[in-house]
Amino acid sequence: MFEKLNKIWQKILVVLHLSPFSLAGKVRIAFGAAIALVLLLALTIPYIWMNQLTKQSYLDAGRARSDSLLANHFQTIQSGKTNLPVLSPAGTPLEPNEKDIVWIRFDKDYESELAALPQEQKELVESLRRQQIDEALNFTVQDNKLYSDYSRLFRAKDSCMRCHNPQGLATPFSQNQIIGTAVIRLPADQMARTIFLNRLWIFFAGLIAASGAIIAFYWITQRVILRPIRQLRALANNVAEGNLDIRSSINTKDEYERLAESFNHMLDYLQTTQQKLRDANKQLDDKIVELSERNIELFKANKVKGEFLANMSHEFRTPLNAILGFAEILREKSSGPNKDKSRRYSENIITAGKNLLAMVNDLLDLAKTEAGKMQLHIERGSVLDLCDSLIASFSVLTKNKKIKVKLTVDENIPPIFTDIGKIRQILFNYMSNAVKFTPERGRIEIKASMLDDKALRIAVSDTGCGIEPADQPKLFQKFRQADGSITRQTAGTGLGLALSKELATLLAGSVGMQSELNKGSTFWLDIPITIGREEAPPAPENPPQMNQ
Numbered sequence: 012m013f014e015k016l017n018k019i020w021q022k023i024l025v026v027l028h029l030s031p032f033s034l035a036g037k038v039r040i041a042f043g044a045a046i047a048l049v050l051l052l053a054l055t056i057p058y059i060w061m062n063q064l065t066k067q068s069y070l071d072a073g074r075a076r077s078d079s080l081l082a083n084h085f086q087t088i089q090s091g092k093t094n095l096p097v098l099s100p101a102g103t104p105l106e107p108n109e110k111d112i113v114w115i116r117f118d119k120d121y122e123s124e125l126a127a128l129p130q131e132q133k134e135l136v137e138s139l140r141r142q143q144i145d146e147a148l149n150f151t152v153q154d155n156k157l158y159s160d161y162s163r164l165f166r167a168k169d170s171c172m173r174c175h176n177p178q179g180l181a182t183p184f185s186q187n188q189i190i191g192t193a194v195i196r197l198p199a200d201q202m203a204r205t206i207f208l209n210r211l212w213i214f215f216a217g218l219i220a221a222s223g224a225i226i227a228f229y230w231i232t233q234r235v236i237l238r239p240i241r242q243l244r245a246l247a248n249n250v251a252e253g254n255l256d257i258r259s260s261i262n263t264k265d266e267y268e269r270l271a272e273s274f275n276h277m278l279d280y281l282q283t284t285q286q287k288l289r290d291a292n293k294q295l296d297d298k299i300v301e302l303s304e305r306n307i308e309l310f311k312a313n314k315v316k317g318e319f320l321a322n323m324s325h326e327f328r329t330p331l332n333a334i335l336g337f338a339e340i341l342r343e344k345s346s347g348p349n350k351d352k353s354r355r356y357s358e359n360i361i362t363a364g365k366n367l368l369a370m371v372n373d374l375l376d377l378a379k380t381e382a383g384k385m386q387l388h389i390e391r392g393s394v395l396d397l398c399d400s401l402i403a404s405f406s407v408l409t410k411n412k413k414i415k416v417k418l419t420v421d422e423n424i425p426p427i428f429t430d431i432g433k434i435r436q437i438l439f440n441y442m443s444n445a446v447k448f449t450p451e452r453g454r455i456e457i458k459a460s461m462l463d464d465k466a467l468r469i470a471v472s473d474t475g476c477g478i479e480p481a482d483q484p485k486l487f488q489k490f491r492q493a494d495g496s497i498t499r500q501t502a503g504t505g506l507g508l509a510l511s512k513e514l515a516t517l518l519a520g521s522v523g524m525q526s527e528l529n530k531g532s533t534f535w536l537d538i539p540i541t542i543g544r545e546e547a548p549p550a551p552e553n554p555p556q557m558n559q
């Protein structure tokens with residue numbers, strides 16, 4: 012039911028162009044309702060007052076008749092006549108030409124006199140007598156004609172008492188006694204017409220006032236309210252399309268003008284900020300160009316540095332190898348009284364030379380990897396054999412430091428097909444760090460397991476000094492060490508982990524670590540078990556050549 016009514020209401024709104032609700036629609040409805048209310052209130056009072064006036068005129072007419080009736084009676088007395096037909100108790104018409112005036116005296120014949128009256132007049136007289144009201148007016152329809160019935164009570168006054176006293180000729184009255192009533196009937200067709208005309212005029216007045224108000228309100232809403240809003244909306248649309256040069260010219264000297272001024276200020280501000288933004292953007296663009304130029308220069312310088320490093324490392328190796336060779340000859344061929352001394356010195360030269368050679372090799376490898384010149388030697392291998400040989404190569408060192416080494420290789424690891432040498436190099440580096448940073452009687456564990464059916468993890472854990480969380484992120488960067496001070500106790504260049512990371516990337520794998528200070532560290536290598544086309548890392552500038 013409610014839904015049906017709602018639908019009908021919506022249809023009405025659409026027909027009246029009020030839905031969907033616009034400001035104009037709302038204003039129309041609000042003003043329309045206000046006009047209707049004001050007119051209703053304004054016209055109700057004249058409407059009621061005119062009806063009252065019309066009634067009053069009939070009341071006045073009845074009063075005038077009854078007054079003339081009394082005047083007539085007193086004139087008759089003054090004329091000296093004793094028979095006063097006007098106030099005779101007969102209840103008959105008082106005068107032949109005034110048949111609509113009936114006099115009823117409240118005496119013993121009252122009931123019979125009343126019976127002769129029509130029903131409406133009877134009720135009127137009864138109510139007057141009962142309530143002792145001085146006069147009353149009623150309207151009644153008889154034979155399709157409207158009549159007014161006026162009735163008035165007569166009381167005995169001083170003027171009456173002159174004749175109506177016990178010594179007088181007429182019936183004696185007591186002071187203020189209600190003597191009787193006069194019922195006067197007058198045709199009231201004129202009143203119906205007057206009332207009708209009154210209503211018609213009121214209706215026309217309302218219609219004219221409503222039309223005037225509607226026209227006035229329409230003009231007001233269009234010119235004063237809606238026009239500035241439409242102008243502002245057009246302005247906003249223009250701005251939305253990107254035209255920031257446009258400004259509002261509303262000149263209404265009211266809130267709209269102030270709103271338009273605020274709008275204009277906002278547009279000014281917007282334009283200024285946009286200009287600032289454009290300038291900042293341009294500066295940014297210039298900076299980007301400058302930066303990219305610097306970047307290119309840096310890239311070139313880095314390349315030159317890489318090449319220099321590679322060349323230098325390469326060049327270092329020849330004399331170093333020669334020194335090592337001669338030192339070994341010196342060690343073997345030392346003789347004479349200082350034989351032991353010269354053998355010890357030769358030993359020192361060989362150890363220092365080998366360390367230097369290892370560093371130079373690392374540098375050369377790093378430079379080669381960065382330059383994309385590192386070659387891959389893919390071969391089939393076993394993880395178990397690889398780990399066994401790794402542990403064997405550190406056996407002297409671990410034995411010296413009484414470090415326990417544990418190896419766990421999962422059985423489900425298949426033979427791997429990759430560059431075994433590079434994996435060995437990475438694990439060698441992990442292992443040498445583990446041995447270096449693990450105190451005597453510590454533990455090292457090498458653990459190999461499958462990450463999924465294609466990838467493998469080999470992790471080296473130790474119970475060494477561990478690394479502070481703040482130092483951990485930088486360890487795989489070149490030349491970075493957890494302890495960067497010159498007073499550090501362990502030797503090293505900070506190249507091993509950086510090289511491990513580069514090599515792992517070359518093998519389509521990755522490296523990672525986890526460490527807790529004073530508890531130990533774990534470094535791992537994740538690699539695919541088979542390196543082929545799919546698993547190969549994204550091609551560097553100069554892709555590595557595969558020697559299979």
Ligand code: ADP
Pocket residue numbers: 440444445448473475476477478486491492493494502503504505506507508509532
């Ligand atoms: P190097 O060992 O030659 O200094 P690395 O790149 O191999 O260079 O290691 C970088 C640094 O990482 C080391 O200097 C050391 O501070 C820290 N580090 C590496 N492995 C361990 C480990 N197992 N325990 C504690 N610190 C380690």
